[in-house]
Amino acid sequence: MNKYTLSLLISVFLYIGCGKTNDGEISTSEGNDNTSQIMIAPVTNLKAVITQNPNELYLTWKNPSTVSNMAGVEIYYKAENSGDEEKVSTIQKGEGYVLRLTSTEQYSISVVVVDNYGRKSERATITATPSDRGVPLADSCTYVLIEQFMDKTKGTFWVSPKNISGNSANIYIYWQQAHAIDVILYSYERIKDSNPILAATYKEYFERWFQNHGNNYHHDSNDPTGFSNPYTDDMCWIGLTLLRMSEVLDDNKFADTAKRLYDTYIITRKWTDDKGTGLPWNNENNSNGRNRNICTNAPGALMAAKLYKKYNEDKYLSDAKILHKFAYDNNYLTLGDGRIEEPPLTYTQGTYGEASRQLYHITNEKYYLTCAEKVISYVLTNNRCLDNGILRSEGTSMDQSIFKAVLIPYAVNLALDEDVDSAIRQNLILYLRKNAENLSANLVRGAYPEMYCNYYWGSIFTGNIASMGAQASGASLLEGVLRLNTALGNN
Numbered sequence: 001m002n003k004y005t006l007s008l009l010i011s012v013f014l015y016i017g018c019g020k021t022n023d024g025e026i027s028t029s030e031g032n033d034n035t036s037q038i039m040i041a042p043v044t045n046l047k048a049v050i051t052q053n054p055n056e057l058y059l060t061w062k063n064p065s066t067v068s069n070m071a072g073v074e075i076y077y078k079a080e081n082s083g084d085e086e087k088v089s090t091i092q093k094g095e096g097y098v099l100r101l102t103s104t105e106q107y108s109i110s111v112v113v114v115d116n117y118g119r120k121s122e123r124a125t126i127t128a129t130p131s132d133r134g135v136p137l138a139d140s141c142t143y144v145l146i147e148q149f150m151d152k153t154k155g156t157f158w159v160s161p162k163n164i165s166g167n168s169a170n171i172y173i174y175w176q177q178a179h180a181i182d183v184i185l186y187s188y189e190r191i192k193d194s195n196p197i198l199a200a201t202y203k204e205y206f207e208r209w210f211q212n213h214g215n216n217y218h219h220d221s222n223d224p225t226g227f228s229n230p231y232t233d234d235m236c237w238i239g240l241t242l243l244r245m246s247e248v249l250d251d252n253k254f255a256d257t258a259k260r261l262y263d264t265y266i267i268t269r270k271w272t273d274d275k276g277t278g279l280p281w282n283n284e285n286n287s288n289g290r291n292r293n294i295c296t297n298a299p300g301a302l303m304a305a306k307l308y309k310k311y312n313e314d315k316y317l318s319d320a321k322i323l324h325k326f327a328y329d330n331n332y333l334t335l336g337d338g339r340i341e342e343p344p345l346t347y348t349q350g351t352y353g354e355a356s357r358q359l360y361h362i363t364n365e366k367y368y369l370t371c372a373e374k375v376i377s378y379v380l381t382n383n384r385c386l387d388n389g390i391l392r393s394e395g396t397s398m399d400q401s402i403f404k405a406v407l408i409p410y411a412v413n414l415a416l417d418e419d420v421d422s423a424i425r426q427n428l429i430l431y432l433r434k435n436a437e438n439l440s441a442n443l444v445r446g447a448y449p450e451m452y453c454n455y456y457w458g459s460i461f462t463g464n465i466a467s468m469g470a471q472a473s474g475a476s477l478l479e480g481v482l483r484l485n486t487a488l489g490n491n
Helices: 003-017 137-149 175-191 196-211 232-249 252-269 294-311 314-329 346-363 366-381 403-416 422-441 468-488
Strands: 044-050 056-062 070-079 096-100 107-115 124-128 271-273 276-278
Touching: 044 107, 044 124, 056 107, 070 096, 137 175, 137 468, 175 196, 175 232, 175 403, 175 468, 196 232, 232 252, 232 294, 252 294, 276 314, 294 314, 294 346, 314 346, 346 366, 346 403, 366 403, 366 422, 403 422, 403 468, 422 468
Parallel strands: none
Antiparallel strands: 044 056, 056 096, 070 107, 107 124, 271 276
């Protein structure tokens, strides 16, 4: 090797050893003396939403994944008519912040990434205007459900906030997805004209929920709907939500999917004996599988009734009547007090009541309306279902905690039905409002957006990990009572 070649190789090794790369990048190691030259990536997706409190904005953003030494972000804000920019006093390390302001005017808001060396990114800036009254508490409670419990990439829901439990329970929640997305559907219906931007975001969630089959963990790979499941009741709950989605969004693809799910995978499981014709709980040939319970036949009857209203095919009305009769004949309505099962649970009482109400409006047979009045009135007025006049906690499991989210929309429907006895309607209205007032009084607004609903609405949530089921139930109540008050003109 000649001297020139040797000298050249030594120069190359020295160049690499000094931390340089072949493509000219600068090292970002902590020991680099030239740290000031490193570009810090900014936050993305900066947004601001109005909270339930006056002059308050909740900021969210996405931190850059490329800044390994990130200390957090600085937040700056300036009123449109003021020359003074203010700064939040501490560095924020999360991806959200409640900004409390002094006036209702347009603000310029900036977020800057800061690393451990004090280097800063370019500003991400938006303009936003708080409300002098805030938004209805229902908006904020529903927002917490979305922000804390929804996997927005899929439109489906976790068991715990931000999936912090991180356990396999998230894999297996399926039927609960129906009632969580129902809350968002009611919110969408309410705000679609007044807040079209947020409504458009909600529509994206609905589509993702549909494309991801509502987190269906166990469907037949040959199932073109993607929603079949070993558990018949799970399919009924999901089918009802698909029909609701079709109504709200005016899109038949959701209803057509529900129809196919019902025709192929639900009603085909029914069987008949001396007790009548009913749907089994699941498809297993054992005692559980052969159990034709209320939580299957009540939503089955309701789904059939709604399919009849949508498609006007007589077979659906026939199914609805048969399943309704099976539930009546083989459970507790014969006792005459309004219980459809023992112990009385909100979700089955509500579903059977709504199936009865729907059948009344289809057939005009007063018998069905009487069933609806008795069954739903029972759960909102009987001490078996109440704790100090408020709907009781039915348990802390994901199944139990979401029961009330099933009941509330149907109780509101009955309270708004002008064919219902006026005294029963008034009683329902009072009880629903009383429950909402108690929930409102027990929400820690200062913790927003970690403003969690408790399992029992008469007390504050103090547990370690909040429940999606409890949040969905609380949000369902506030959305339902707001719908009730709007329809009644707050009377």
